[in-house]
Amino acid sequence: MNTKKVSLLQAIWIWLGEQTDKIILWIYAMFFALMIAVFVSFKTRQRMSHNNGIAGEGWLKIVDAPEFPEHPFFEKGKQYPVRIRHASATYLDDAMNCIRSISIKFSHHHWHSPFDIEMNTGAQSLFWNAVSFLKFGSMRKEQYGIEYVEYLRRYPDGVDGTKGAVRRDPTSFHNLHYYSKTPFLFLGTDGIKRYAKYRVLPLENEEQTGVEHRFSEFDLCNQRVLPFDPRGRNYLKYEYEDRVKKQGAKYRLQIQLHTASDDDDPEVFNNMVLWDERSHPWHDVAHFHIEKTLDWKQSTMTTFSVNNMPKTLGVLPAKSIYDYNSLNYLRAHSEIARKARMLSYKVFGMVPPIPDNDNRNVSGWGE
Template identity: 65%
Template sequence: MKKPYKKTFPGVFVYWTRRIGDYLLLWVLARLLGLSLALFLSFPFRKRMSHDNGIAATGKLRIVSQPDFPAHAFFAPGREFPLRIRHGSATFLDDAMNCIRSMAIKLDDTRFESPFDLEMNTGETSLFWSAASFMKFARLRGEKYGVEYRDYNRQYPDGLEASKRAGRRHATSFSNLHYYCKTPFLFEGDDGLKRYAKYRVIPADGTPQSGVEEELCSWDQCNQRVLPFETRGRNFLKYEYEDRIQKNGACYLLQIQLHPASEDEDPEVFNNMVVWDEDVYPWKDLAIMTIDQTLDWEESTLTAFSVNNMPDTLGVLPARSIYDYNSLNYLRAHAEIARKARLLSYKVFGMVPPIPDNKNRNISDWGK
């Protein structure tokens, strides 16, 4: 059935005016957000947009020899890449707090440029699902001494549930967690067919995931503070990872999940709050990643990742408005100015110091 707006010229004019207006609002928001982060966060405070607390490492990635997914020239069977990764903890500078943990991968051993980057967090779903919801998330943070997002969690229970599933207070290692890209990307293989792709990383040896908690109450998730009588140090996860890599290294399995595209696509396919049915869209092994060396604090701090570091056939999907689910990756793709401002701040003010071991806990900044 044809929509009424197609019947008359005024209807068509109104429709396209709204479409253009929606996109212009997204375009303006993305650039204002990037500029604001650069001027009020990255440059004056020498901070990333998130995940300042982290450790980088190097190794190699090898595409599986017998892929069980549609052929793609970039993911040629057996192809090897130098690899740099960075594990991190969201928001706070204390490994013992109830943080979302992250893993970013770069298919090159460089600080930024690469043919392919991925950024992933623990938890299968996200705390926000569009540019509009992200702005509400940021506005309602209300952080004070490790307690945050109470107002946001009251208004958006779906975000709260995702936060509960993503937090890993009692993780024993960065190496035994599951990490997910929740907003899908394009996958256009050698057959020319358009698909959508999600990615995840899991331990290659099947080690059970640590730090998963059941029946976590809402207040526990808002209160991310270090627990009373905590014996683990502020950097315990980073120290554990250094020791692990020095002794035995680490091995991960990168997997891909593919969803065929269609002309009348349900927008919920792109919703990062919706988990694709694994019986219909199973996870396929994509590559083995082996890590054999960690990097020092300065090199870890200078390492950055971007959704722009991807081939055109594997890149960011287009977004049309601030309510579009793909608008999250659109924001990420237009935040490059913040990274450049942070690097400039290091030259002007000096490198941020390593995180001290056992003082200034429950904070998200240096020197408090």
């Protein structure tokens, strides 16, 4: 391996560069969080994207014979209360071609929990670092249910991510596959540093619905409800409510691990690059059963944070806005936005439930 000699001056220069990168990242993250807090969370009483959702509660049990390295938080057989929230991003219309999500907290409280994890459909994301996320946001330019036209023209990886993530007319939130995409820290009992990705599948092997295969870029941008589609704005939430009431909803939480090494390619952290399942198999972490759904108010109040994690399972450090880990860094620094939204509910009241009217293809209450 070639080594390069670095003078003291160069070392200082490099160190200064790294510190500058971190400062810029912090400024980025804080500025972003502040903007969201002021102009979205507080002013409009909305989340940044996943407003259209339904929450539920139940119990989660760590599997009895874990096949992944031992971790005190995931102690075998241990039970946790669990609250989840399914949502469709970003529109207030279940019948649109949307990304669907599940967010899990190991608690029945709407805010506090020892472990939160947020996942979306699709194994890959639509953006890969802080700077690309901001570009993604700035290029949304939504109109009448059509968005990201220029973004998808320019970023083919965004196209790939979108193709894998959107689900049109799924039969249920329950039969979809959800991925955390970005890796987190996993420091087990053995003290070996690992990186972890999570996913959620239905407990029983059910066919995933809503997956589209024939796309053009224009179709991807057009997320509108299909003409003559009889499904209502809340059909998925209603279906989930009925399903849970009748039989409950059972899921499995899985983990995929990568052992850290000094010469890891940065692409390991890239949420657009899948870890090979042959060398990085998925293992069951826990099974959980949702026994009841929550009303609109409780669902809306329920909130999640990557900061709600044990230190040994937390967010990986990021070095710059180009670092793939900077996405979780942004999430971790957006607490102010969560708090601003809670405050807005107190000040302005709760946003109303989504009505079953014909105001379709919209992403805001005011539209």
